[in-house]
Amino acid sequence: RKEVEQDPGPFNVPEGATVAFNCTYSNSASQSFFWYRQDCRKEPKLLMSVYSSGNEDGRFTAQLNRASQYISLLIRDSKLSDSATYLCVVTGPGSASKIIFGSGTRLSIRP
Amino acid sequence: GAVVSQHPSRVICKSGTSVKIECRSLDFQATTMFWYRQFPKQSLMLMATSNEGSKATYEQGVEKDKFLINHASLTLSTLTVTSAHPEDSSFYICSARDLLPGLAGFQETQYFGPGTRLLVL
Numbered sequence: 001r002k003e004v005e006q007d008p009g010p011f012n013v014p015e016g017a018t019v020a021f022n023c024t025y026s027n028s029a030s031q032s033f034f035w036y037r038q039d040c041r042k043e044p045k046l047l048m049s050v051y052s053s054g055n056e057d058g059r060f061t062a063q064l065n066r067a068s069q070y071i072s073l074l075i076r077d078s079k080l081s082d083s084a085t086y087l088c089v090v091t092g093p094g095s096a097s098k099i100i101f102g103s104g105t106r107l108s109i110r111p
Numbered sequence: 112g113a114v115v116s117q118h119p120s121r122v123i124c125k126s127g128t129s130v131k132i133e134c135r136s137l138d139f140q141a142t143t144m145f146w147y148r149q150f151p152k153q154s155l156m157l158m159a160t161s162n163e164g165s166k167a168t169y170e171q172g173v174e175k176d177k178f179l180i181n182h183a184s185l186t187l188s189t190l191t192v193t194s195a196h197p198e199d200s201s202f203y204i205c206s207a208r209d210l211l212p213g214l215a216g217f218q219e220t221q222y223f224g225p226g227t228r229l230l231v232l
Contacts, residue, residue, distance in 0.1 A: 034220065043204050043223040044155065099145065099221055103154040
């Protein structure tokens with residue numbers, strides 16, 4: 001089993017739709033969780049951190065479920081510019097911990 | 112936010128030559144940097160962890176003698192692809208770890224360099 005698993009997609013949704021991604025992780029001691037966004041032929045960019053209490057940033061909401069070991073990302077009112085690959089990232093525990101990337105979920109927003 | 116730069120952004124070289132890629136943290140000190148490789152339509156694969164002042168830690172399957180890493184200062188790590196071959200052609204990305212204030216104290220996060228596209232002919 002992979003340490004971090006994501007549905008690769010692609011998700012193809014119309015503009016304005018709500019779309020949700022899930023990501024599962026295998027190490028129950030994992031400490032930090034993030035969603036990154038990667039555009040084609042570009043480096044990943046931090047989208048948001050994921051806290052146990054959940055967090056929201058505009059149209060984006062991230063949730064963490066430690067009991068079930070998954071994190072989620074919800075995008076509301078999707079825009080064409082949201083088209084990208086979304087990477088789930090898990091780290092920890094410990095300051096020297098590895099960063100584990102999911103394989104990414106491709107999202108394509110159509111007009 | 113924190114900025115990480117990479118140089119060069121793109122390099123084309125002949126088979127057998129060595130290529131050096133630099134990764135710099137511009138506004139913070141990074142005791143730990145990471146080197147990744149990404150082939151087309153694939154995920155980032157961690158190659159090695161670069162530790163300032165000590166030897167790098169390589170992932171399984173990554174040849175340390177082929178991918179030389181030097182982390183001589185808190186803001187600079189270099190990756191040298193020695194005797195590059197066409198199969199080494201890839202997108203190489205570095206990242207540096209920083210600490211950000213979060214809801215429960217400081218939380219580490221990664222900032223990525225813009226990447227270096229290597230094409231070996």
